[in-house]
Amino acid sequence: MSMRRFYLIGFLVLVCFDTFAQICFKLTANHAMPPEANLAWVIRVMSSPWVYGAIACYVGAFVSWMTLLRHAPIGPAFAASHLEVISVMALSVVLFGERIDAPQLIGSALIIAGIVCLAVSETNAEHAPT
Amino acid sequence: MSVVTLWLLNILLDTFGQLSFKAAAAEPHPHEGLARWKAMARRPWIWCGIGCYIGEFLVWLAFLSLVPLSEGVLLGSINIVAVMIAGRILFNEKFSPLRTVGILLIAAGVAVVGLG
Numbered sequence: 001m002s003m004r005r006f007y008l009i010g011f012l013v014l015v016c017f018d019t020f021a022q023i024c025f026k027l028t029a030n031h032a033m034p035p036e037a038n039l040a041w042v043i044r045v046m047s048s049p050w051v052y053g054a055i056a057c058y059v060g061a062f063v064s065w066m067t068l069l070r071h072a073p074i075g076p077a078f079a080a081s082h083l084e085v086i087s088v089m090a091l092s093v094v095l096f097g098e099r100i101d102a103p104q105l106i107g108s109a110l111i112i113a114g115i116v117c118l119a120v121s122e123t124n125a126e127h128a129p130t
Numbered sequence: 131m132s133v134v135t136l137w138l139l140n141i142l143l144d145t146f147g148q149l150s151f152k153a154a155a156a157e158p159h160p161h162e163g164l165a166r167w168k169a170m171a172r173r174p175w176i177w178c179g180i181g182c183y184i185g186e187f188l189v190w191l192a193f194l195s196l197v198p199l200s201e202g203v204l205l206g207s208i209n210i211v212a213v214m215i216a217g218r219i220l221f222n223e224k225f226s227p228l229r230t231v232g233i234l235l236i237a238a239g240v241a242v243v244g245l246g
Contacts, residue, residue, distance in 0.1 A: 022202075025191060085203045103242050107242035110239030115232070
């Protein structure tokens with residue numbers, strides 16, 4: 001397997017784990033409604049099957065992150081681990097029928113631009129002589 | 131608890147958790163491998179980080195009960211900013227101009243979503 005393909009698959013796996021973790025979180029939250037600061041709510045959370053999906057995805061994301069970082073530069077890895085906002089937004093519309101209005105569109109564009117800047121600055125810092 | 135309280139609590143727990151893990155990893159440990167993990171387990175930082183993450187887990191669930199997921203993940207992006215600012219203050223991490231621009235863009239984006 002070429003290095004390029006390894007990165008590509010690695011980043012995709014990472015984004016998928018992060019995305020599905022958030023979907024599972026939302027499904028858990030819906031299952032445990034209404035939110036309360038008491039034990040009954042925690043028990044409702046833990047009795048939702050989705051919470052275990054969220055935990056599994058977190059573990060998967062952690063393992064793929066560690067594997068990627070051993071070989072890949074941190075800049076693109078950082079971007080991949082935070083650009084899940086795009087996939088989560090898209091799936092929120094499809095799965096939960098959420099509406100994306102102008103503030104969310106403008107805000108997400110700014111946030112994504114910011115994440116790209118941070119990813120590029122991490123990559124530059126890595127190549128700079130210390 | 132209000133959405134804003136949960137959002138602030140999430141920022142606090144995430145930042146404190148990440149800094150605790152950084153502190154645990156940055157402490158000088160003489161050993162490698164398993165011995166290093168054992169040495170870290172005897173110090174409070176790693177437990178502090180784990181405790182924060184468990185708290186954050188519940189706070190994030192409560193937060194997502196009150197806001198749509200698409201908005202939640204956007205508002206949660208502020209954690210990146212909080213951790214970087216805390217890293218600069220506590221661990222003297224440098225900010226390049228591009229990093230400053232990135233942080234400002236994310237903060238502006240979160241403000242637009244939050245106020246919109």
